[in-house]
Amino acid sequence: MTTTMAKTDIKTGKLERYGLTDDKLRALLRNMLLQRQLDNRGFQLNRQGKVPFALGSEGHEALQAGAAMAFERGKDILAPYYRDLGLCLGIGLSPYEILLSIFARAADHNGGRQFPNHYSSKQAGLMSFSSILAAHIPHAVGAAYAIKYRGEQGRAVLVTSGDGTTSEGEWHESMNFAAIHELPMVMLVENNEWAISTPLDKQMAQPEIWKRAAGYGMPGRRFNGFDPIETYGAVKEAMDRARSGGGPSIVEGTCYRYLAHSTDDNDMTYRTKEVVQERRKNDPVPRFEALLVEYGVMSERDVEAMRKDVLRETNDATDRAEAMPYPQPSDLYTHVYEGAWEPWQ
Numbered sequence: 001m002t003t004t005m006a007k008t009d010i011k012t013g014k015l016e017r018y019g020l021t022d023d024k025l026r027a028l029l030r031n032m033l034l035q036r037q038l039d040n041r042g043f044q045l046n047r048q049g050k051v052p053f054a055l056g057s058e059g060h061e062a063l064q065a066g067a068a069m070a071f072e073r074g075k076d077i078l079a080p081y082y083r084d085l086g087l088c089l090g091i092g093l094s095p096y097e098i099l100l101s102i103f104a105r106a107a108d109h110n111g112g113r114q115f116p117n118h119y120s121s122k123q124a125g126l127m128s129f130s131s132i133l134a135a136h137i138p139h140a141v142g143a144a145y146a147i148k149y150r151g152e153q154g155r156a157v158l159v160t161s162g163d164g165t166t167s168e169g170e171w172h173e174s175m176n177f178a179a180i181h182e183l184p185m186v187m188l189v190e191n192n193e194w195a196i197s198t199p200l201d202k203q204m205a206q207p208e209i210w211k212r213a214a215g216y217g218m219p220g221r222r223f224n225g226f227d228p229i230e231t232y233g234a235v236k237e238a239m240d241r242a243r244s245g246g247g248p249s250i251v252e253g254t255c256y257r258y259l260a261h262s263t264d265d266n267d268m269t270y271r272t273k274e275v276v277q278e279r280r281k282n283d284p285v286p287r288f289e290a291l292l293v294e295y296g297v298m299s300e301r302d303v304e305a306m307r308k309d310v311l312r313e314t315n316d317a318t319d320r321a322e323a324m325p326y327p328q329p330s331d332l333y334t335h336v337y338e339g340a341w342e343p344w345q
Helices: 022-047 061-068 086-090 094-103 136-149 169-180 209-216 229-241 273-284 286-295 301-320 329-333
Strands: 077-078 155-161 185-191 221-225 247-255
Touching: 022 061, 022 086, 022 094, 022 229, 022 286, 022 301, 061 086, 061 185, 061 229, 061 286, 077 136, 077 273, 077 329, 086 094, 094 301, 136 155, 136 169, 136 185, 155 229, 155 273, 169 185, 185 209, 185 229, 209 247, 221 229, 229 247
Parallel strands: 077 155, 155 185, 185 247, 221 247
Antiparallel strands: none
């Protein structure tokens, strides 16, 4: 399977940017590089015995960087799923905050009590979520309903999931409710072809998820999730429509999961190295680097300098987060219910 990246205007030969400046294109690449570096760091720390668990998003970098660029900080709400490292980085979380979560330190937004990759930040508009597939989607629908109920303008909810989540009942119920009430919400499906160990053709007879949108009475669209620019264009169009009162939509980005589901998974039990290596030919990170060099947005020296800066920032964040203390046992009972209370009484 081969995919193309970045449409070119046939008449002018220029890159189709969807309004993105050179600075924005460089920001896309930096997000992608940072995702990959932090992914690698999580797996390294797990193998070193410093963290018990890590998840990876390799193959999702372009999709998440592009989608995050379409998010309006201070207005929109993001309800992500557990593989959305790049989206969370793209809307404002720092590598230090990511590492605090991975190390489960007390300074983490969740007080070190959440699972890795389960970020949340009220300031960033980032909703907390659960490992239970689709459990966060009704919450996102509720947030979108609140926006409409209050008559707030220019805001929308971006909620994400993998392809496997779309087989859950809560996903369908949420899409139906959002459509009926014309809520300002975009359902972004990151189709990486695997629901842990279940391939796409074993979980659905119609593999093009976006086509389900018609059954709910909302627009649907599929795009190349290996292309951050095309992703930005597709998600921005849907978010703009939602913000302006046009209602919900389903947008499906196609990508591939290169790593195992998590550090607890051996993906070689259900696919071969050869298959993964073949799909690596579409790796969005080196392809986007080459694209920016080709169109003069960056030089090869610029790209190398950016890689080094990302590594430096990751190393610094790792050292700072690892040095922070764990939460106290007594913290177990804080932030459970509103107000002061005593356990077991």
